[in-house]
Amino acid sequence: MKPVSPRVTELLNNALTLELTVINGYFLSARMLDNWGLPHLGKAFYDLSIGEMNDADELIQRILMFDGHPNVQKMNAIQVGETPEEMLQLAIDSELGAIAQFNGGAQECHDLGDHATALFFEEMARDEESHADWFESQLDAITRLGAQNYLAQHVDPSSRPS
Amino acid sequence: MIVCQCNVVSDRDVRAAVDAGARTVAQVCRGTRAGTDCGGCVFTVRRVVCQHVEDIQSSLVEVDSEAS
Numbered sequence: 100m101k102p103v104s105p106r107v108t109e110l111l112n113n114a115l116t117l118e119l120t121v122i123n124g125y126f127l128s129a130r131m132l133d134n135w136g137l138p139h140l141g142k143a144f145y146d147l148s149i150g151e152m153n154d155a156d157e158l159i160q161r162i163l164m165f166d167g168h169p170n171v172q173k174m175n176a177i178q179v180g181e182t183p184e185e186m187l188q189l190a191i192d193s194e195l196g197a198i199a200q201f202n203g204g205a206q207e208c209h210d211l212g213d214h215a216t217a218l219f220f221e222e223m224a225r226d227e228e229s230h231a232d233w234f235e236s237q238l239d240a241i242t243r244l245g246a247q248n249y250l251a252q253h254v255d256p257s258s259r260p261s
Numbered sequence: 262m263i264v265c266q267c268n269v270v271s272d273r274d275v276r277a278a279v280d281a282g283a284r285t286v287a288q289v290c291r292g293t294r295a296g297t298d299c300g301g302c303v304f305t306v307r308r309v310v311c312q313h314v315e316d317i318q319s320s321l322v323e324v325d326s327e328a329s
């Protein structure tokens with residue numbers, strides 16, 4: 100099936116580029132947090148990474164439905180935090196960037212008359228909003244509790260060497 | 262944060278290179294080795310360099326205005 104405009108597949112591919120970037124960024128953050136002994140926070144990043152991978156899957160399928168070619172080679176530059184707080188801040192920045200990009204995509208699709216793809220972008224924007232909000236709450240908690248108290252909640256005292 | 266994943270160069274390393282006298286993105290890359298492998302981070306490096314140079318300049322302006 101052909102899209103109303105080639106711009107639609109371009110927008111979907113741009114979104115795919117963004118998703119592929121955050122998948123890798125979150126995944127590395129997850130494993131770095133595990134390595135620092137903070138598996139609970141690591142699990143949150145791990146789950147988000149897998150969630151974004153599902154988004155990438157849906158984007159790939161939609162691009163293919165429009166007889167386009169999903170560009171899985173292209174990624175934006177990755178920035179990895181060197182502390183848990185920096186990871187959370189960078190995650191907020193990237194989620195806010197994603198929300199802006201997806202809202203822009205939705206608007207363009209509405210203007211082109213492709214309301215289904217617009218809705219697809221809107222749903223992704225809402226997902227990213229909830230992620231941004233979660234990250235923001237974590238930084239709020241750090242402000243209230245102090246980084247050490249916050250991070251103490253993310254260790255796993257029951258873990259033993261395997 | 263780590264900006265160059267290939268050679269593990271942080272934004273602090275980039276700013277330190279500027280503080281040590283590097284004045285162009287190319288000089289920063291040569292000095293820190295950031296962006297010298299896949300090159301995917303050069304725009305990030307440029308952003309960090311420009312921001313830092315701007316910060317240095319605005320702090321100089323502040324010093325000037327305080328002194329006058």
